[in-house]
Amino acid sequence: MPAGKAKRALQVAQAIVSDIQLNAREAGDRLPQEEDMLARYEVARATLREALRFLELQGVIQLQLGRGGGPVVSRPQTRDFASSLSLILQFMDTDLRALLELREAIAPDMAAKAAARATNADLAALSDCYAQLERDRETAGFEETNRRFHDLLGWASGNPTFGLLTSALHLLTRDLAMELGYSAQERAGQLRCLARVLNAVRLRDADGARRHMERLVKGSSEYLAARSPELVTQKVRWGDPG
Template sequence: MADPTVERRAPRPRRSRPVRVAEAIKDWVVEQGLHPGDRLPGEAMLIERFGMSKGTIREAMRLLQAQGLIETKTGPGGGSFVGEVTRERANALLANYFYFRDVTIDDIYQVRIALEPELAAGLAGRLSGAQLAELEAIMTEYAEPAASAEEERRQHVASLRFHARLSDFGQNKLLGYFISFMAQILTDLTVYKRLYTAPNHDLWQKGRRHQADLIAALKRGDAGAARDTMRSHMLMARKLMEDQEAEVMKRFIAE
């Protein structure tokens, strides 16, 4: 008797030849141990190596270039080189994936609450004086409570940069990337969806206190306090953003 789960499984769409060749080129780059900036073989050698037509090779290289994995230079010393996908480009591509999906503030903070306390605990006692000073410098951008909604927005964006920069300092690059991506999504929501209201001095004070307490815990190497402080900060931030999202909806309905 046939397995019903197999019968329900949708057939995998067949990938085009240029897409398959692009994947094969990526595999070959890894096998050869090439790094960003290393030169790739010329077109004739790629045609011979992969046994494909000139048109297929060129289309495969265009696909890799669009993904940021290949860079092409013209003129003397030109050619094709292994590229490096920047965090900004990766963020943009991943944001496009989520663009038509209903990602809510609660979804974002569910991820932040799970990840950021662990990042903070892992960094306790491991940050250099320069790194701690950089975080404290960011905090000076909201040293005083906002006097207007526009200033409130700018301060919120700066506070998100605090979290993104903290994520850069961790050794787990995957963890750091996801935390930074969450901060970028919230920054975009703040800017484009006007997720800010009139200044709230009480929330400003609590948020800044959390960050000051976090830095203190990081300095003295107290992982437990760093974890607990970050979790409290995330829970408060989620409530704030949910309230602001509700305000935006009320304004939208009123208009």
């Protein structure tokens, strides 16, 4: 598609998103029929379809086939963001070490925000997840439950960008980290640190939550780098995260 038409398709996609929000459309709602959309946005059929394909790739809509099909509103998920991010990071020649450094930078503040803002529902979810983590300490499920605890903590921060970025980072590093795993000693150490983080969050102790999380993520990064130096130099590759 020529550059001018591609730009117009992007503008139409942006207009469709604005209309979805303006009309308070929810996931599962159908958008207008194609003929109505052509009149609404005053574009050629090819341009409209290009705009809809772009939105589908971004997770904003699903294009259903067959009688009664057409564009149906969806909601972009963390996986959609992680996929776009991994594509950019591949061209930036980013490795796992860079993602670990990013986690070290944001995780302590994320924990502090959670201590200040976590709701009762957040605290209950974190407590349940920690209890599951203790049960998983000697099983293959430990790493996945561990990631889920950090995801819950990110969303408990009250800042959706913390939750989104934390969950996306876990999707990007999941396969790489699972190649290595944690030793029994490292698992025990992480459990102790997470117990302190959780207790600080319960007590609304932001400084304590920040301090314990900083110790945890720094120690985890050092452990991974020492145990498998070649792992942390692996490059991020675009694909289907997780």
